Every structure is written in C-alpha cells, then in structure tokens.
Amino acid sequence: MRETLTGVAERRLTGVLAARLAEEPVVVLNGPRTVGKSTLLHQLGSYLGRPVIDCDDPAVRAAVRNDPNGFVAGAEPVLLDEYQHVPELLHAIKAELNRDLRPGRYVLAGSTRYTTLPEAGQALTGRVDVIPVLPLSQGEIDGTREGFVHRLLGGDVPETSTPASATQRDEYARRATSGGLPVALRRPAGNSRSRWFSNYVNLVLERDVLELSRIRQRDMLPRLLRQLAAQSGQVLNVAAAGQAIDLEKSTAENYVKLLEAVFLIHRLPAWGTTLGSRIGRQPKVHLVDSGVASWLLNVTPAKIARADPAALTEYGHLLETFAVGEILKQVSWWDAPVIAGHFRTGAGHEVDLVLERDDGQVIAFEVKAGSRIHSEDVRGIQELRGKLGQRLAAAIILYTGAYSYLHEGIAVLPLDRLWL
Numbered sequence: 001m002r003e004t005l006t007g008v009a010e011r012r013l014t015g016v017l018a019a020r021l022a023e024e025p026v027v028v029l030n031g032p033r034t035v036g037k038s039t040l041l042h043q044l045g046s047y048l049g050r051p052v053i054d055c056d057d058p059a060v061r062a063a064v065r066n067d068p069n070g071f072v073a074g075a076e077p078v079l080l081d082e083y084q085h086v087p088e089l090l091h092a093i094k095a096e097l098n099r100d101l102r103p104g105r106y107v108l109a110g111s112t113r114y115t116t117l118p119e120a121g122q123a124l125t126g127r128v129d130v131i132p133v134l135p136l137s138q139g140e141i142d143g144t145r146e147g148f149v150h151r152l153l154g155g156d157v158p159e160t161s162t163p164a165s166a167t168q169r170d171e172y173a174r175r176a177t178s179g180g181l182p183v184a185l186r187r188p189a190g191n192s193r194s195r196w197f198s199n200y201v202n203l204v205l206e207r208d209v210l211e212l213s214r215i216r217q218r219d220m221l222p223r224l225l226r227q228l229a230a231q232s233g234q235v236l237n238v239a240a241a242g243q244a245i246d247l248e249k250s251t252a253e254n255y256v257k258l259l260e261a262v263f264l265i266h267r268l269p270a271w272g273t274t275l276g277s278r279i280g281r282q283p284k285v286h287l288v289d290s291g292v293a294s295w296l297l298n299v300t301p302a303k304i305a306r307a308d309p310a311a312l313t314e315y316g317h318l319l320e321t322f323a324v325g326e327i328l329k330q331v332s333w334w335d336a337p338v339i340a341g342h343f344r345t346g347a348g349h350e351v352d353l354v355l356e357r358d359d360g361q362v363i364a365f366e367v368k369a370g371s372r373i374h375s376e377d378v379r380g381i382q383e384l385r386g387k388l389g390q391r392l393a394a395a396i397i398l399y400t401g402a403y404s405y406l407h408e409g410i411a412v413l414p415l416d417r418l419w420l
Contacts, residue, residue: 005185031133032263090123135180138419149330165414179291229296233317271341
C-alpha cells in the first residue's frame with residue numbers, strides 16, 4: 001500500500017455512472033464530503049462539454065435559489081453539485097420531467113442522504129437512480145481492479161488453492177486506520193492526517209448537520225459520534241450511547257439519524273428476521289470511513305503493533321468496519337439489486353455481513369482480526385447454514401493469516417483477497 005495517495009484515483013463508478021445515465025432521467029451521486037463526487041461530476045462534464053453548477057459556492061447558490069427553473073432548463077445533461085443546499089431544485093426538475101422523461105437529463109451530487117431531504121420523498125419518486133459514492137476502495141488506492149465480490153455475486157465458488165498471502169499484520173493495520181477519503185490519503189500519516197480528520201469531522205458537524213436541523217445541544221454531536229465510533233462493528237445501542245453523555249434516548253436517536261444523513265455513520269440492518277423468532281432485529285453501526293473511526297478511537301498502527309490491550313480490542317471492531325466497507329464498495333458497482341445486512345441469533349451467534357442476491361441466494365462473511373481460526377469462530381455461519389440450507393451459496397471467513405483453506409465447508413481466506 002502506498003503511504004500517501006498521489007494524483008486522481010480511477011473510480012470504478014465511472015462506468016456505472018455512464019450506464020445509469022443512459023437509462024435514467026436523473027442520477028444522484030450520494031456520499032460523504034470529499035469522497036470524490038465533485039471529481040466524478042467534473043470528469044463527466046469535461047467529457048460531455050457541460051459545466052458543473054456548484055451550489056456549495058454561496059454566490060452560485062443564491063443565483064440558483066432565485067431562479068431554479070432557469071438553471072434546470074439548460075443544455076443536457078444538467079450537472080448540479082451539492083444540490084441539497086437548494087432543495088427547490090428538486091421541484092423544478094420534477095416539473096421538467098413531467099414534460100419529458102428522456103434518460104440522461106440530470107446528474108446531481110450531494111453530501112446529504114437523498115432520502116433524508118424533506119422534498120425528496122415526493123419530488124422525484126420513481127424517476128431517480130441513487131448511486132452511493134463511498135470512500136476509495138483498496139484497489140482504487142493501489143490502482144488495481146478488484147473482482148472478488150463480483151465473482152461471488154456472479155455465482156463463483158471461493159478459491160482456496162491459492163498461494164500464501166504476503167500481507168503482514170502491520171499493513172492491514174495501516175490500511176484500516178488510513179481509510180479511503182482521498183484528501184486524507186494525500187496527507188502523510190501521523191499528525192498531518194490527524195489534523196485533517198479533526199477538521200473534517202468539525203466541518204461536517206458544524207456545517208452539514210446544522211444545515212439539516214436546528215439542534216439545541218450542538219456540543220453533544222462530537223461526543224455522541226465518539227460513542228458510536230466505540231460501537232462500530234457492534235449492535236447499535238442508542239440508549240447506552242446517549243446515557244454515556246447524559247443525553248436522553250429520543251434526542252440521541254434524532255442525532256444518530258442526522259449523523260447517518262451526512263454519511264458519518266451507517267446502520268447495517270438485521271437480516272433474516274423472518275427466519276425465526278430467535279433472530280436479532282437490531283442493526284449494527286459502522287463508521288462510513290474506517291480512517292475517521294480510527295481517529296475518533298485514537299487507534300494507531302503503533303498501538304496495534306505493540307499489542308496495547310485496549311487498542312487491540314478496538315482494532316478487532318475497526319477491522320470489521322474496514323472489511324465490511326470494502327465489500328460494500330464492490331457491491332455498489334454491481335448492477336443487480338443486493339440486500340446487505342448482518343445475522344445474529346438470540347444466543348449471540350452472528351455473521352458480520354450477509355449479502356442476498358436477487359435470486360435469493362446468500363453469501364456470508366465473517367471477519368476476524370486474528371491469524372488463526374478457532375471452532376467458535378464458525379458458529380454463526382453454521383447457525384445460518386442450518387436455517388438456509390442450499391440457499392447459502394458461499395460462506396467465507398476473512399482473517400489476517402496467510403493461508404487459504406476449507407474449514408467445515410467454510411472458505412477461510414486472507415483479508416487481502418478482497419483487493420488482490
């Protein structure tokens with residue numbers, strides 16, 4: 001892995017965007033700040049010879065707000081960046097689409113979840129395709145093309161007769177703590193990158209969250225975010241997070257929704273609630289970027305290397321967040337619908353990530369920070385297999401060991417198989 005990112009990473013979403021634009025009248029690029037949405041939009045604009053209307057610029061925003069109909073009636077496709085600052089645009093676009101539903105008319109990029117905008121639910125229902133723009137994948141960082149998850153979704157069986165992995169534990173720690181936000185990766189690891197993460201979190205909390213909602217206890221937001229970072233990779237417990245900072249549950253739940261709306265956190269829903277009454281129903285929480293999570297938790301490669309007990313506990317959850325994020329990035333490039341969730345029984349046996357294809361077949365992933373697999377590590381997958389039978393197309397444990405092998409019909413693979 002390169003210590004710092006140089007140049008502009010080639011995004012796998014470029015091809016996805018072109019394909020969707022040929023089919024849909026409106027495409028929305030949705031993702032965290034600085035993740036690369038604007039870069040994608042400007043690349044598209046350069047290729048098509050179209051300008052990008054940047055609503056993050058106060059002067060442009062004022063002009064668009066004064067005449068939204070004029071801006072959406074321009075030469076197509078109309079490219080609008082940070083459109084959430086002027087939600088009136090959605091109604092103006094709706095009026096245009098009422099007259100003409102041809103594909104390829106609008107591409108919007110925004111740093112607030114489309115579904116959380118009050119106007120979104122009614123304005124463009126059934127006429128918009130939302131593409132998640134997630135932090136850079138490890139392959140995008142390294143300049144390679146991952147195909148692991150797509151092969152599984154295509155029906156391939158995981159290969160276990162592969163050479164031993166050369167990736168060392170310290171490299172996994174570097175990758176997980178670096179995350180995938182392009183601007184952060186251009187900073188050298190250490191103090192410079194930590195300052196960037198600090199400024200980034202403050203910007204999102206002080207600007208984007210407060211633009212969404214007038215909240216009374218704004219000083220609680222960073223404290224709540226740290227509590228959620230401590231739960232990353234675990235079942236979400238809003239009451240406990242609120243109680244830890246003297247915030248009542250209802251208020252904490254509202255603030256959690258705001259943090260989710262600006263792509264700081266992601267709720268991974270429970271999967272399989274119809275499989276039996278003993279299946280858990282609570283979502284898991286993950287930080288959208290593992291680099292932000294590691295900064296909030298103050299988990300560094302140095303602490304992991306010296307086996308600091310507290311850091312190792314946090315690292316196990318952080319590595320799960322990192323691996324789940326890498327898998328979901330590859331899922332976002334897949335054209336068919338995929339349902340993602342986690343599986344957990346009332347007895348506490350769990351599977352970290354479950355992907356259900358549109359044909360009902362299921363792929364299960366368990367993530368382990370250790371370099372050895374023990375019998376208790378497979379219990380969650382065994383429980384799931386017992387309920388699904390032949391519907392379980394593939395079961396995989398990703399770990400930091402070097403070798404690939406089968407354990408009771410479960411493929412045990414080095415974590416780097418996700419991107420190498």
